[in-house]
Amino acid sequence: MPEIDQSIAQHYHDRTKYDPQTLASKSHNLDWAKQPVPFKEYKIGADIDLKPYLQETVETVANKSDTQWWWRLSQLLFHSYGLTAKMPSMGSAVYLRSAPSAGGLYPAEVYLVSRGTPLLPPGLYNYQCRSHSLMHFWESDVWQTLQAACFWHPALESTQLAIITTAVFYRSAWRYEDRAYRRIFLDTGHLLSNIELAANIADYRAHLIGGFVDEAVNDLLYIDQEQEGTTAVLALADLLDVRQNLPLGRTALPSTTDTNYPSIPDGELLKYFHLHTQISSTTTDKLNLPNVQPEKSLEDKYNFPFCEKIPTRTAPIYWGEHLSELSNTIYKRRSTRAYNGENLNFDELKALLDFTYQPQNYIDQNLDPHPDHFDLNLIETFIVVSGVQGLDAGCYYYAPKAQELRQIRFKNFRRELHFLCLGQELGRDAGAVLFHTADLKNAIAQYGDRVYRYLHLDAGILGQRLNLAAIRLNLGVSGIAGFFDDQVNEVLGIPTDEAVIYITTLGKPR
Structure with a gap:
């Protein structure tokens, strides 16, 4: 039986972690006859x-x-x-x-x-x-x-x-x-x-x-x-x-938090988890919640002592008359398959962060200055810089409210990123790699087990804005959802209570 103090969301997260000691044993051959x-x-x-x-x-x-x-x-x-687009693949x-x-x-x-x-x-x-x-x-x-x-x-x-x-x-x-x-x-x-x-x-x-x-x-x-x-x-x-x-x-509305669940076989965990993070017609009656958005935090979560703080304020990306360039960018967006290892420049990184986290700067272009999210207070962003002109290599915390980078580790992590991203060269060759994280225990305390949906949805929303901003700037970009979970925190010095949700790599396309 699972540990009694671990909710189904935490149990799911821990059980689906990739680990270098066990990943090889979990590999399986795809049945192409059953491809959906x-x-x-x-x-x-x-x-x-x-x-x-x-x-x-x-x-x-x-x-x-x-x-x-x-x-x-x-x-x-x-x-x-x-x-x-239509791409040929294995005869189809x-x-x-x-x-x-x-x-x-x-x-x-x-x-x-x-x-x-x-x-x-x-x-x-x-x-x-x-x-x-x-x-x-x-x-x-x-x-x-x-x-x-x-x-x-x-x-x-x-x-x-x-x-x-x-x-x-x-x-x-x-x-x-x-x-x-x-x-x-x-x-x-x-x-x-x-x-x-x-x-x-x-x-x-x-x-x-x-x-x-x-x-x-x-x-x-x-x-x-x-x-x-x-x-x-x-x-x-x-x-x-x-x-x-x-x-x-x-x-976002909360669900219940379930700590009383059976032993769930592999292959059935996904469906069990989804069905048991649903909201019933009586759930919110018991919680008696007001129909208002949660207050936004006025402070960034981490203000590490003695770290260097680098401002990121910049001019917004221009999306064209009647948002024509946004339309074109959505149409031509592709996930980058390989980077050439060349450096980004700091102005490019600042522009990416501005479009992703500062939508209020785009009201003059007829973009919603306050698009909906589930709860961005729960999402944190760490950026590992390997090749950005004007920035030292290392791991930074991005503080969106202060609009600054706060360096927490000084090191070039290319080799470690290659390992953390399951040997994908995208991690090694990227100029910068963004990590979206969340304090899962705290998030569950606020929203119940359903918060696992909200965290990944919000990370995906942010990730797509990064995608589009990168393509608009003629950069390469690719999201990575397969990584060695616990090793990310260890290698990069990210606090252990921050569960890694999503990784986005950025670089110059090959």
């Missing part, structure tokens, strides 16, 4: 083609209200999760999407819920990214059911559209087994970040909702919760309708 298809198909439903609107521009739709409405929805969905093809996914497995599904608009009847739609279309698979008013499942979140009171993201577990578990749960939520975080930014392009505001009755939303979508589960709900406020400029509601 990363697309969902419906045999019954009405298809709405969105492709024609991709040829339109802001100027061509300006005086055509109906065409403009469809163009905006088409832009939103394409920039969120649309197909951006792999379709790349606007949001990155570990191993190109794309576990996420995107659903659109309509309350009923003049152009889009009420009901449920699945976004078919292969054909860039909407499949209308359920034709009735389900909006009140969604509101009830989201505890009557204020963002759903006046909005007409909502996006629901889900995960098809086997798509990632086929390759990554139980540890796939981490990647599923990082991948979903990438997608949520894209939705938020794509909403800016299309004049929507995405209100993120992480606290919902899982079973109720799953039932709403007619999905089998053993195979697929809801990961997030987003109310879409139409910014061209002033009535939908809504006050922010609470993004």
Whole structure:
């Protein structure tokens, strides 16, 4: 039996750690005959083609209200999760999407819920990214059911559209087994970040909702919760309708904390963990929570004594007229496969940090200055510098509120990074490597075991902003979710209570 003081989230995290002594014994050969298809198909439903609107521009739709409405929805969905490339692979093809996914497995599904608009009847739609279309698979008013499942979140009171993201577990578990749960939520975080930014392009505001009755939303979508589960709900406020400029509601709600769980066999841990971090209709009644966001911390967590402090304030990245360069960047984003080992410059690193952590600097470019997260107070960022002109090699803590780097170790870690990233040359050859971490015990105390979802979603959201900023600056970037967990803390001098959530490598592409 597990230790009684260890919750299921902590148990899951510890059990899915990679360790150099045991990783080799856990390796397995993939059964390519059982490789999952990363697309969902419906045999019954009405298809709405969105492709024609991709040829339109802001100027061509300006005086055509109906065409403009469809163009905006088409832009939103394409920039969120649309197909951006077709790559040959082992005699077949792999379709790349606007949001990155570990191993190109794309576990996420995107659903659109309509309350009923003049152009889009009420009901449920699945976004078919292969054909860039909407499949209308359920034709009735389900909006009140969604509101009830989201505890009557204020963002759903006046909005007409909502996006629901889900995960098809086997798509990632086929390759990554139980540890796939981490990647599923990082991948979903990438997608949520894209939705938020794509909403800016299309004049929507995405209100993120992480606290919902899982079973109720799953039932709403007619999905089998053993195979697929809801990961997030987003109310879409139409910014061209002033009535939908809504006050922010609470993004994250807690679940229970489970310390009374059985011995769970390998291969069943992922599904057990997901099912036992759900919120029931009675959970929040017991907690009696106000419907407001948690207060933001005014101070950065770590202020190490005697460390050098280096300011990171800089001019914001320019994203083009009507965010045209943001649109282009989302379209051409690719994960870098190799770096050439050349140095970055400090101005480039500062610009990456500015776009990722200082969204208030982008209000003049029509970007949301306060995009939703689950709880960024829980996420910390450490940066290992191996090759950045103007910075000494070593490990730094990034203090986003003070906007400065605080050096905590003086050393070139290229060799250690190669090891920590499971022998991937991306770690060795990167100019800088970012580590997102969280005090898991403290996070569970605040939000219960469900916080494990929130931590990985937030890390994925930040990681995707890093992705896009790097591509805009013609840099290389690649996220890494496979690493030797405990050894990261030991090697880099990161406090032991900080669980490593995600790694992003940055460098000059080969």
